[in-house]
Amino acid sequence: MTTTPTRTFKQKLILGLSKLYPMAKRALYRFHGGVFPRYNKELSLSHPLITDFIPKTLVLPLQQHVGVITEPLVTLGDLVLKNQLLANTEKGLAAPIHAPTSGKIVAIEERTLPHASGLSGLSIILESDQKDQAIENSLDVDGSIPEMPDKLKALIHRAGIVGMGGAGFPTFAKIPSQKGQIKYLLINGAECEPFITCDDVLMQTRANDIVQGALIVAQSLGIEHILCGIEDNKGKAIKAMQKAAKDTNVQIKVVVTAYPMGGQTQLTQELTGIELPAHTHAIDVGVLMMNVATFAAIYQAVIHGNPLTSRYVTVSGLGLNHPFNIDARLGSSFKELALLAEPKTPLTYPLIKGGPMMGIEMQSNDVPIIKTTNCILATPPEPMEEPMPCIRCGECMDACPINLLPQQLYWHSRSHEFDKVEELKVFDCIECGCCSFVCPSHIPLVQYYRFAKSEIKHIKQEEATAELAKKRHEFRQERLEREKKEREDRIRAKKEAVKQKAAQKASAETTETEKPKANAAAAAAARAAKARAAKNGKETPPAEPKLSARDRAIAAAKKRTDAASKPTESNTTTPTKKQKDKPKDPKAAAMAAAKKRAAKAAKEKHSTQADATASTETDATDTTDTMKDKRAAAVEAARQKAAEKKRAKQSEQPENDSLETPSVATKPSDETTATPNKASDAKRKAAMAAAKARAKKQQSKTTEEKT
Amino acid sequence: MISAILIFLALAILFGILLGYASVRFKIEGNPVAEQIDNVLPQTQCGQCGFPGCKPYAEALAKGESEVNLCVPGGHEVMIQISEITHREPKEMEAEPENIAQKIVAKIDEDICIGCVHCIKACPVDAILGATKMMHTVIESECTGCEKCIPVCPVDCIAMIPEEVTPQTWGWPEPTPQEAPLIQTFPPKD
Numbered sequence: 001m002t003t004t005p006t007r008t009f010k011q012k013l014i015l016g017l018s019k020l021y022p023m024a025k026r027a028l029y030r031f032h033g034g035v036f037p038r039y040n041k042e043l044s045l046s047h048p049l050i051t052d053f054i055p056k057t058l059v060l061p062l063q064q065h066v067g068v069i070t071e072p073l074v075t076l077g078d079l080v081l082k083n084q085l086l087a088n089t090e091k092g093l094a095a096p097i098h099a100p101t102s103g104k105i106v107a108i109e110e111r112t113l114p115h116a117s118g119l120s121g122l123s124i125i126l127e128s129d130q131k132d133q134a135i136e137n138s139l140d141v142d143g144s145i146p147e148m149p150d151k152l153k154a155l156i157h158r159a160g161i162v163g164m165g166g167a168g169f170p171t172f173a174k175i176p177s178q179k180g181q182i183k184y185l186l187i188n189g190a191e192c193e194p195f196i197t198c199d200d201v202l203m204q205t206r207a208n209d210i211v212q213g214a215l216i217v218a219q220s221l222g223i224e225h226i227l228c229g230i231e232d233n234k235g236k237a238i239k240a241m242q243k244a245a246k247d248t249n250v251q252i253k254v255v256v257t258a259y260p261m262g263g264q265t266q267l268t269q270e271l272t273g274i275e276l277p278a279h280t281h282a283i284d285v286g287v288l289m290m291n292v293a294t295f296a297a298i299y300q301a302v303i304h305g306n307p308l309t310s311r312y313v314t315v316s317g318l319g320l321n322h323p324f325n326i327d328a329r330l331g332s333s334f335k336e337l338a339l340l341a342e343p344k345t346p347l348t349y350p351l352i353k354g355g356p357m358m359g360i361e362m363q364s365n366d367v368p369i370i371k372t373t374n375c376i377l378a379t380p381p382e383p384m385e386e387p388m389p390c391i392r393c394g395e396c397m398d399a400c401p402i403n404l405l406p407q408q409l410y411w412h413s414r415s416h417e418f419d420k421v422e423e424l425k426v427f428d429c430i431e432c433g434c435c436s437f438v439c440p441s442h443i444p445l446v447q448y449y450r451f452a453k454s455e456i457k458h459i460k461q462e463e464a465t466a467e468l469a470k471k472r473h474e475f476r477q478e479r480l481e482r483e484k485k486e487r488e489d490r491i492r493a494k495k496e497a498v499k500q501k502a503a504q505k506a507s508a509e510t511t512e513t514e515k516p517k518a519n520a521a522a523a524a525a526a527r528a529a530k531a532r533a534a535k536n537g538k539e540t541p542p543a544e545p546k547l548s549a550r551d552r553a554i555a556a557a558k559k560r561t562d563a564a565s566k567p568t569e570s571n572t573t574t575p576t577k578k579q580k581d582k583p584k585d586p587k588a589a590a591m592a593a594a595k596k597r598a599a600k601a602a603k604e605k606h607s608t609q610a611d612a613t614a615s616t617e618t619d620a621t622d623t624t625d626t627m628k629d630k631r632a633a634a635v636e637a638a639r640q641k642a643a644e645k646k647r648a649k650q651s652e653q654p655e656n657d658s659l660e661t662p663s664v665a666t667k668p669s670d671e672t673t674a675t676p677n678k679a680s681d682a683k684r685k686a687a688m689a690a691a692k693a694r695a696k697k698q699q700s701k702t703t704e705e706k707t
Numbered sequence: 708m709i710s711a712i713l714i715f716l717a718l719a720i721l722f723g724i725l726l727g728y729a730s731v732r733f734k735i736e737g738n739p740v741a742e743q744i745d746n747v748l749p750q751t752q753c754g755q756c757g758f759p760g761c762k763p764y765a766e767a768l769a770k771g772e773s774e775v776n777l778c779v780p781g782g783h784e785v786m787i788q789i790s791e792i793t794h795r796e797p798k799e800m801e802a803e804p805e806n807i808a809q810k811i812v813a814k815i816d817e818d819i820c821i822g823c824v825h826c827i828k829a830c831p832v833d834a835i836l837g838a839t840k841m842m843h844t845v846i847e848s849e850c851t852g853c854e855k856c857i858p859v860c861p862v863d864c865i866a867m868i869p870e871e872v873t874p875q876t877w878g879w880p881e882p883t884p885q886e887a888p889l890i891q892t893f894p895p896k897d
Contacts, residue, residue, distance in 0.1 A: 063874075117877040447882035454878030461876075462810075466750035469851045472832040473752045473760055 023398070025258065030273065031266045033401040034258040035434045037357065039194045039233065044316040047324040049201055053340070054101050058126040058331030059111050059368035060086065065162040066169045067093030072124055078105045082134035083307055086124055095170045095371070096160040098138070098307040100329035103128040114334070114353050114370055118363025126331065137305030145216050145302065149177050152220040152302070159301030160308045160371075165262070165291035166354065168372040171298070174290075176283055179222040183286035184272050187214050187228035187295060189237065190255055192262035193355030196375040198312035199292050201325045203230070203237035206296050207244035213295030214250055216302050223288070226250045227271045233257040259357060260432040264289050266401055278428050293374075313369055315341045317378035319349075328369050335365040338378050345380060352377035357433040385442035396435035396445060402428050406435035410445050413452040418459060421452045429453075740792060741769035747788040748778060752831035753853030755779040760831060768793055776800050780852075809869045812850040813857070817842050819864035826856035826865060 007015075017024040022036055063069040070087040074080060080099040088096035104127050111123040139158055146152040157172040165188060176182060187210065191199040203210060214226050228245070230238050232254050242252050255261055255270050265276045267289065274285050282289055290298075293311060300306040309330055316323035321342040328337065334351050352359040353367075354375055369376075396406035405424055412420040426449055435445045745765035756777035758764040767773040768789060775789045776798040783800055790797040815826075815835075822840040827833075834850045837843030845856075847870070857865050870876075 113874060115874045115877075116879070117872070117874055119872065119874050119877060121874060444882050447879070450879035451881045458878055462749075465848075465851070466748075468849065469750040469752060469832045470745070470761070472834070472849060473750070474762075476831065476833050477760070 025256070028256045029258055029261070029270055031269045031275075031401050032403050033399045033434055034260065034266075035399055035437050036257075037194050037259055037437065039257075040316070040318075041195065041197050041200070041233065043195065043318075043320075044197045044314050044323040044325055045200065047322060049205065049312075050324055050326040050340075053326060053332075054128050054130055054132060054329060055332045055336055056128060057106070057333075058100055058103075058128060058329060059123050059333065060097055060100075060126060060331045061111065061113055061121050061123045061368060061370060062087050062097065063094075063121060064097065064168065064330070064370040064372065065093075065095045066167070067095070067173075069122070070094050070097055072108050072122075074105050074108075074124065076105055076108065079103070080105060080126065082132055083138035083309060084135055085138075085307075086126075093170055093173055095162045095172075096158065096307075097124070097330075098160055098309050099126060100309040100331055101126070101128045102131050102133040112364045112367050114362060114367040114373060116360045116363075123368070139301055139305040139307060141302060141305040143303050143305075146220050149175060149179060149221050152217070153177065155301060156298060158307070159297065161294060161297045161301060162308075162371045163291060164293035164297065164311060164371060164374070165264075166358075166372050166374060168370075171290065171294055174283075175217070175221065175288070181283065181286065182221050182223045182288045183225060184288070185214060185218050185221070185223040185226045186268060186271055186287060186289035187226065187250070187292055188262060188264070188267055188289055189228055189230040189234070189241065189292045190262040190267050191234070192231060192257070192259045193357055193359075193375070194259075195316045195377055196314045196355050197316070198314040198325055198374050200234045200237045201314075202292055202296060202312045203234065204240045207237075207240040209296040209299040210292045211241070211244040211248060211250050211295075212303070213297070213299035215248060216298060217288075217290075217295070218249075221288070224249070228252050229255045229261075229267045229271050231255055231257040231261055259434065260401055260430070263401065263430055263432060265430070278425060308371060311369070311371065311373070313337070313373055314375040315378075316375065317352075319344050319378040319380045330371060331368045334362065334367050334369065334376050337369070337376055338365070341378070343378055347378065349378075349381050352379065357437065358431060387443050388441035390441055390443060393440060395438040395440065399434040399438045401432060401434060402430060404429060406445055406449075409452070410443065410448050413448040416455075418452060418456050422456055426452050426456070738766065738769045741766045743792050744768050744789055747781075747785055747792070749780045749785065749851075751780045751851040751853045753780060753851070753855065754831070771795075774798060811852045811867045811869050812847045813845045813852070813854070813865050814847075814868045815843050815845055816864040816866065817844060819862050821862055821864075823861055825859040825861065829855045829859045831855060 011028060014024050014027050025036060026032075026034055062072065068089060068091050070089045072087045074084075074086050079102075080086065081102045082099055084099045086097050086099050086105075088094070105124060106127045107125040108122065109125065110120040111125070113119060113121045113123075115121075139155065141155065146155060153172040153175050156175065157170070161171045163169045163171055163174070189199060189203055189210075191197070210228075214228070217223070218226050226249055228241060228250055230241060230252060232238075238252060238254055245252055253271055255267070260266055261270065264282060268282060268287050269275050272287060274287060276282060276285060276287075297308045297311075301308070310327055311330065312325055313328040313332075314323075314325050315337050320338070321344055323341050326337065326340075334353075335347060338347055338351055347365055350361040350363070351365050352361055352375075353373060354360060354377070356377060356379065359375070359377055390407065390410065392407060394407065396410075397404075400406055402425075404426075409421055409424050409426055409429070412418070412424065413426075429449050431446050431450060433446050436443070436447075439445060741762075742765075745762050748761040748765060750761050752760045754760065756764045756773070756779070758767060758773075764773060764777065768775065771793070775793065775795055776786045778785050778789070779800075786800055787797055789795075813835075820837075820842050822837060822842060824837065824839055824843070826843060827835045827837055831853060832849055832851055834846045835843050835856065836846060845865075852867065854867060857867070
């Protein structure tokens with residue numbers, strides 16, 4: 001109060017009036033609402049800063065920031081030095097974690113987090129050796145100020161710096177990548193929460209770090225205006241900062257002490273007059289604000305290459321005899337520090353993380369200090385004021401620094417009308433606690449808003465999962481439909497192929513009967529050769545005219561044994577399988593097969609005068625009994641085998657086992673739909689193979705029956 | 708007289724054309740009521756309503772062929788919403804879900820799984836990964852908790868477990884709301 005140099009008449013008048021009506025002080029600053037609690041800051045300021053305390057064990061949660069969890073880079077039993085990188089991740093928004101002191105990694109396990117839920121999270125447990133050996137310049141910097149924002153961002157990321165005012169948003173993600181996007185760089189030194197003095201002490205002891213840190217950021221991002229807001233109850237800090245900011249373009253602005261002056265939107269409005277619209281970030285209006293501790297950490301990282309491993313923490317509260325500020329190593333236990341401050345009564349009550357206004361009671365007192373912890377508050381529980389019904393006095397509405405309607409929010413939250421709560425912009429609520437503070441009925445209003453926020457988030461999450469489930473279900477239905485259709489198509493194609501086969505058989509028979517005088521064997525051979533030529537394209541018909549009847553018989557016999565050695569099932573299944581797989585192939589195969597069968601049937605007819613009705617293959621072969629027929633069949637088989645061998649040679653197929661060919665032939669036929677040229681070729685081959693296989697099988701069957 | 712008739716005739720023709728055009732141009736595909744109902748259904752695709760999914764149930768409701776109180780996972784709230792959309796009398800739920808508060812997801816005991824793919828075929832949202840004779844696993848984020856995979860498993864290796872609460876998913880509890888009655892007598896009773 002003493003440091004404000006001149007007071008206008010208006011200010012004097014208001015201050016005079018505030019003795020009668022305290023809320024008159026609201027006219028001294030720009031933002032709406034606000035309250036004036038008892039600050040109790042002198043408690044911790046009356047004791048010196050502790051800097052040399054190194055706890056025996058440090059618990060470092062892998063997630064100390066908003067974003068994704070980091071992954072440990074050390075293993076059990078590793079000896080680490082101070083400033084050594086312990087955990088990092090590239091998977092998303094995260095800040096790496098460094099060793100706060102030298103020592104040994106004794107465990108990586110679940111430990112209770114300093115979180116309202118009291119849930120546990122994976123943490124690295126470091127047992128200090130009390131030597132505090134450090135890696136100097138572990139970030140490997142040359143002490144120069146990065147000229148480009150990207151370089152500064154990378155360095156800040158590597159240093160593991162997060163917003164130290166309490167939000168815990170990784171600082172590098174907050175900085176824009178382009179120069180000139182920011183008009184005002186704001187230094188937040190308005191520590192408005194009662195009891196907390198860590199920023200005050202930091203400004204008193206390390207004002208130069210803070211100012212230099214701000215200058216680094218300003219230079220890197222090309223920012224002209226640097227404003228530092230400090231509440232007028234921090235006289236020493238203001239003096240120290242003014243001294244450090246001398247001859248720089250950092251302007252120290254003294255602001256009125258009011259709660260919540262330290263809120264980002266409130267201080268921005270106070271310093272620049274810009275009121276941040278809903279759903280916008282400060283960057284959108286050209287403002288970048290960071291806490292004094294963040295600037296000090298940036299200075300340490302950029303100039304000295306030191307990552308963020310410790311922070312100033314206030315240990316205070318009415319329950320402590322010896323409250324103090326401490327340059328605490330991250331990972332120090334709440335309980336240990338509170339015990340250091342000599343509690344008046346045993347710590348059987350929960351410690352509070354943060355101040356009395358916004359602080360959160362811990363579920364366990366043995367939780368570690370993380371990058372965002374600014375205060376440990378030990379206040380013995382007082383008998384709670386019984387909440388009374390809301391009397392609609394509207395005090396909360398007057399106190400709300402965001403201009404919300406706390407009373408309406410309360411009623412709707414209470415009756416679970418979350419859509420209405422959302423309409424009333426509950427998500428703009430900063431949970432500062434002004435409304436609860438002024439409520440004459442002692443209604444825990446902020447609790448209701450927190451609950452409403454959680455519920456709305458939960459509902460949104462559920463909606464998203466329902467939408468996803470719907471999409472996936474619909475996609476599945478579509479897929480099943482498609483598969484069903486494909487199956488039907490296949491069956492239809494198969495049926496058609498069978499029909500066609502029957503039709504062709506009939507037509508072939510009629511053509512056969514037209515020229516009964518021709519030598520059956522010769523005709524069949526010629527036709528087969530022709531068919532083969534047509535099928536093979538360039539391949540020449542492998543006629544073997546010089547083979548004697550005996551040789552042919554031998555060939556046939558060989559083939560028979562060949563066929564007999566293979567199980568008959570595989571003979572039959574391979575072609576049929578192929579038919580199933582390729583709807584187009586079987587047609588061709590069936591055609592070829594039908595032709596050959598027809599030819600054979602004609603032969604049989606010629607020799608045995610059997611009836612010309614379309615009989616099945618087996619029927620036809622069964623009826624044949626003469627030697628001639630056998631021989632003719634043998635001729636056919638031998639020829640086929642020879643052709644096949646030749647083809648196998650041509651295609652450099654190592655096995656000359658004829659049974660392999662059908663399966664081989666299916667391979668090229670896979671491309672049928674892709675390239676029509678290739679497809680026709682492949683089709684031909686497949687058809688050939690199928691026909692051959694069938695013929696062979698028949699031969700072996702019939703001959704076996706005969707013998 | 709004639710002019711009046713002509714004017715009205717012209718107007719009639721004009722509006723007729725307009726209406727005809729509008730009916731073609733702004734044609735609504737599908738049943739908007741079914742669509743609306745489908746949006747309020749929880750999309751677990753569990754089939755507890757007797758229909759093969761949420762959409763078929765919504766369509767049946769839109770046609771008035773089904774009761775409004777069949778959606779078990781949706782519970783009372785969804786029933787009210789459905790009856791509002793369909794303008795029908797709300798009906799008491801016959802079956803209530805066992806735990807409404809917490810989402811449950813299927814979990815496969817991967818040591819027991821024999822890779823029979825039965826559960827994969829049963830899953831209405833394709834949230835189970837695996838192949839024949841290979842171990843299967845559930846994609847937790849996509850599981851709707853419909854329990855359709857449980858009866859088909861021949862080795863009973865699937866269990867429904869509540870989804871794990873993390874600090875990210877944790878929500879603030881409701882501040883015991885009825886601690887202060889809405890109307891209090893004065894002086895307040897102790």
